[in-house]
Amino acid sequence: MASSPSWHEKLLGGFRRTSDRLTGNLAGLTSGRLDEAQLDEVEEALIASDLGPETARHVRERLAEVGVERNMEELGIRLVVAEEVEKTLAKVARPLEIDAFPRPQVILVIGVNGSGKTTTIAKLAHLFLEQDYGVMLAAGDTFRAAAIGQLATWAERVGVPIVRGAEGGDAAGVVWDAVKQATETGIDVLIVDTAGRLQNKRELMDELAKIRRVLGRINPASPHDVVLVLDATTGQNALNQIEVFRDVAGVTGLVMTKLDGTARGGVLVAAAKRFGLPIHAIGMGEQLGDLRPFDANEVARIIAGVDAGARR
Numbered sequence: 001m002a003s004s005p006s007w008h009e010k011l012l013g014g015f016r017r018t019s020d021r022l023t024g025n026l027a028g029l030t031s032g033r034l035d036e037a038q039l040d041e042v043e044e045a046l047i048a049s050d051l052g053p054e055t056a057r058h059v060r061e062r063l064a065e066v067g068v069e070r071n072m073e074e075l076g077i078r079l080v081v082a083e084e085v086e087k088t089l090a091k092v093a094r095p096l097e098i099d100a101f102p103r104p105q106v107i108l109v110i111g112v113n114g115s116g117k118t119t120t121i122a123k124l125a126h127l128f129l130e131q132d133y134g135v136m137l138a139a140g141d142t143f144r145a146a147a148i149g150q151l152a153t154w155a156e157r158v159g160v161p162i163v164r165g166a167e168g169g170d171a172a173g174v175v176w177d178a179v180k181q182a183t184e185t186g187i188d189v190l191i192v193d194t195a196g197r198l199q200n201k202r203e204l205m206d207e208l209a210k211i212r213r214v215l216g217r218i219n220p221a222s223p224h225d226v227v228l229v230l231d232a233t234t235g236q237n238a239l240n241q242i243e244v245f246r247d248v249a250g251v252t253g254l255v256m257t258k259l260d261g262t263a264r265g266g267v268l269v270a271a272a273k274r275f276g277l278p279i280h281a282i283g284m285g286e287q288l289g290d291l292r293p294f295d296a297n298e299v300a301r302i303i304a305g306v307d308a309g310a311r312r
Contacts, residue, residue, distance in 0.1 A: 007292060010260070010284040011302055018265035019305040022049040022081070026074055034063055034073075042077060050235055051085070051303075052270025059084050078304045085269050086300035094278035095293035096124070096225060096253070098133055104182040104190040106215055106222045108140075110208070110249050111229035112241060113196040116257035118147065120229045120283060121191050122154035123291035124255075127281070129158065133188040138178035139164035140171045140211065143195045151193050158288065161185075171195065171207055172214040179218050192223070205248045226252045227280065230271070235264040242275050255291070257283035266303065 005013070025045030034042065039060050046056035062080050098105050107124070111117040125135045137155045141147040145167040155162035163178035165171075175192055182190045194211070197204060215222040228251045230238040238256075245251050254277050259265050272279060282299075283291045301307040 007284075008298065010290065011294075011299065012307065014260045014262075014284045015265045015299070015302045017261055018049060018303055022046070022051075022266070022303065023074075023078070023305045025049055026077055039064055046081065046266075050264050050266030050270060051081075052239075052266070052273050054273040055084060055088060055269050075306070078306050082300045082304035082306050085303055086296050088269055088272045089279075089294075089296035089300055092272040092276060092279045093294055093296045094253070094280060096227070096280045098128065098131070098189055100221065100224045102183075102219065104136070104179065104187045105224045106179065106190045106192060106219075107225040107227055108192050108194055108208075108211065108223045108249075109227050109229060110194050110245055110251070111196055113144075115196070115229045115231040115241075116283065117196055117229045118150050118154060118193060120255055120257055120291060121151065121193055122158050123283065123288055124191055124281070125155075125158045125160050125189075126288040127291060128189050129160070134186060135160045135189045135191065136178060136182045136185075136187045137162040138175055138190060138192040140175055140192045141195045142167060142169045142171045142174060143197065147193065147196075161187075172210045175211050176214050176218070179215065179222070183218075201244070201248055208249050226250055227255055228253070229255050229257060232256050232259045232264050232267050233262045235267050238267050239271060239274060242271060242277070246275070246277070251277060253278040253280045255279070255281050255283065257291075260284050260290075268299070269303065 025048050043056045043060045046059055047053055059081055109117060109121050128135050137151060137160055139148045139151045139162060142165055148164050152162055152164060163174060163181055165174040178190055195204060195207060226249055228245045230241060256268050256279060259282050281291050282294050
């Protein structure tokens with residue numbers, strides 16, 4: 001029976017298309033010190049690989065300063081890319097810490113429908129259970145019956161309690177009940193699902209504001225975290241979502257999902273560079289254990305194609 005792949009192997013697979021795309025875009029640069037036209041090519045290659053214009057500009061500036069040794073052009077460029085990507089990711093690679101007192105720590109999870117939000121909540125719950133925290137879920141997306149049912153199914157599968165109300169019910173009321181139950185039963189972490197619709201930003205803003213007011217009456221520090229779930233396959237659209245939700249919902253951190261094989265994995269770097277929000281974890285597969293905090297050096301080397309396991 002074949003052993004399941006390690007997390008490192010999943011990272012290699014998940015970012016392979018990004019790495020291949022970047023390597024392909026950089027192929028053929030053969031001068032010891034890059035001239036302006038070649039620097040333009042490098043910058044365009046990085047943008048085409050979804051690393052974002054800010055990262056591309058920084059890499060260009062570094063290469064203009066240091067150049068690369070003759071006969072090491074492509075590898076030399078990729079090493080500079082790895083260094084710059086690591087610098088960017090190291091600033092934002094921050095796991096969710098459970099340190100609120102009094103308990104529970106309340107984590108509002110937001111994101112558009114289809115981003116993998118509900119699955120991510122289940123994976124976060126599993127991650128916290130592995131760290132021996134008591135976890136409860138709250139079905140705060142009362143807009144869709146399917147969302148309530150899906151979260152309940154995941155709660156049963158993960159083995160954690162869930163508080164839910166009726167479809168069309170008051171989301172803030174569900175959250176109020178959940179916090180009361182979590183407090184009474186000594187739960188450490190309460191993860192709250194919220195409505196994912198962006199068609200009416202005012203409606204979403206009002207609902208989140210109401211949830212915040214209810215939580216604030218129980219504990220002024222709550223919610224402790226507002227985590228936005230992003231689907232990496234949407235590329236540039238994921239960056240637009242950060243901008244909207246940051247303004248509407250006061251996002252405190254990100255989780256990036258669906259990085260398993262997408263050619264848009266570079267958006268992780270673009271998001272880190274542009275917004276500087278903590279990226280708490282990345283999702284690399286369908287299993288409950290496939291959402292984890294990440295190591296900035298490891299991911300940077302894989303993206304740039306200089307990880308030993310990434311050489312093909």
